[in-house]
Amino acid sequence: MSIKRRDFIKITGLSTLGLVAIPASELLAEIAKTETSKSGKKLAMAIDLRKCSKEEGCTDCIDACHKVHNVPNFVLPDGKPNRKDEIKWIWKEHFGHAFNDNQHEFLSEKIQHIEAVVLCNHCENPPCVSVCPTKATWKRDEDGIVMMDWHRCIGCRYCIAACPYGSRSFNWRDPREVLEEQNTDFPTRMKGVVEKCTFCNERLSRGLQPACVEACKANAIVFGDIHDPKSDIRKLLSNNFTILRKPGLGTNPAIYYIV
């Protein structure tokens, strides 16, 4: 008996429906899953811009981070930095750009000249996590770090559109082409995926501080569990006036700034 084309199409159609049923069941399980318990730990960072700005032109934290994480440095043929394809996990931004809702004409000159260190805010309500269609980025329950899986990311860049802080970078081209010296303890990325700061989760698991914290000779960056009342970061926050980037958006960032 030969199968008619029409029957073949019907069988193929039905089989496809069957395939759809599998992820559908997983989806239902996902909806049923309620929020997991909160361990209570929340990692955060306080950056003292008073101390930081004393070291004018210092890029120690940036260099340390980008070196340990194999972040490429693309340059144009004429030697200028390639802004279009740029990848950065931590960098300096004019105060007026980083804190544009605090910007005004008569801001003291000292503040206006501040170059603020910016990085992923590890938000409590991260918009990048909600929009990711593959759960390639997620918030870790145990400490609130917003993580990234470069092996799952499909490179749709929805998270970049959703991030209000411009903290995410996309590998527009192969980063391995320009990496001169590699840190073999940390993976390199391939083209076509998004990356960002992960609070050095790989160092934390070895009991180390994040690379930027360690590299700062002015001790301007303090890192710790903000839910622990005895932590250094909590002491710092209770004794100083701190500001957040775009607090009105409801993302609740974990990077605090002392100005």
Added chain:
Amino acid sequence: MIEKAFYGDKKYWSWLFFLGAVILIAFLFYMRQFNRGLTVTGLGRDVSWGFYIAQFTFLVGVAASAVMVVLPYYLHNYKMFGKITILGEFLAIPSVLMCMLFIFVDMGQPFRILNVFLHPSPNSPMFWDTVALGGYLCLNILIGFVTLGAERKLTAPPKWIKPFIIISIPWAISIHTVTAFLYSGLVARPFWMTAVLAPRFLASAFSAGPALLILLCLLLRKISSFDVGKEPIQKLAVIAIYAMCLNVFLILMEIFTTFYGGMEDHMSHFKYLFVGLDGNTFFVPWMWTSSILAIVTLILLIPPAGRKNEKILALGCITLFISIWIDKGMGMIVAGFVPNPFHVVARYVPTLNELAIALGVYAIGALIVTLLYKIVLSVRASIP
């Protein structure tokens, strides 16, 4: 039925070969992008979605607009649309396919696309958009071929298809609503964060889609013996211009709220589009072209005397289509990213490579619509 696409005259085959050649060249450009990465496009860390996603957004609208012929015909039993309904459904199929292709060519890791299904994420509007578009594609293929098959046998369509037709109506609305939700739920992008985005998308879709369908019907009449008749085209013209009025109205609503309220975060994007921001005026001529064409369309097509003249109607449909293509495509997407979260104005101009790939996707759409319309025309011609 499908075999009917394999018989045609010389003109038909030359057109197919021409499209094939365009697709082949575009494929070479895609291979270049695939090997080197998306760096071959004009996109960058500030404007990270551009021409591809703009075409995607616009074409979801064209796909959804099939409902403007399906609804009157099946729900209101408007017999006049008998000949045109299948053309609407068969325009939706290539439109959805082009949407999917534009997403595919925009992806950094296209071979991981199945991750969307392996790790379903109901929190992400993109997940729902994939479901909505896939479902809509299946519905239109099913409904189109079943009703056409019945027509060929000179019988009424089977009863079981009716529920699918009914479902396809709200489904069409849903694809464009969910597409609007992709953008309108982002706190990071004030330009998109407006409740009027989904209604605007629907209004512009229901005018640009029927306008394209009118142009296709007029073209079919010219190059073949197939004529849908004068009246259905007039009815479609009324639908297109009413929807266009609604679209312009909604844009004005947006502009009122933005500029009377005066929030700089919202205004800066409009300023970038219409007068330029920090010296960057790349978009200004495009947006004014779009606005002037919108006004020309209203002048040409609102007076019944105007749109009853098919030459004026065709011109009006072209101006309407281009106006919405600029405004809802590139204008909508790029302005969302400029100025960026640091309030810095970034520059984005699509590259030749990017445009070539986009042209290839459009050629695939044109190829599919040609094949499908050929089937319809052959089936209709064989009916005594």
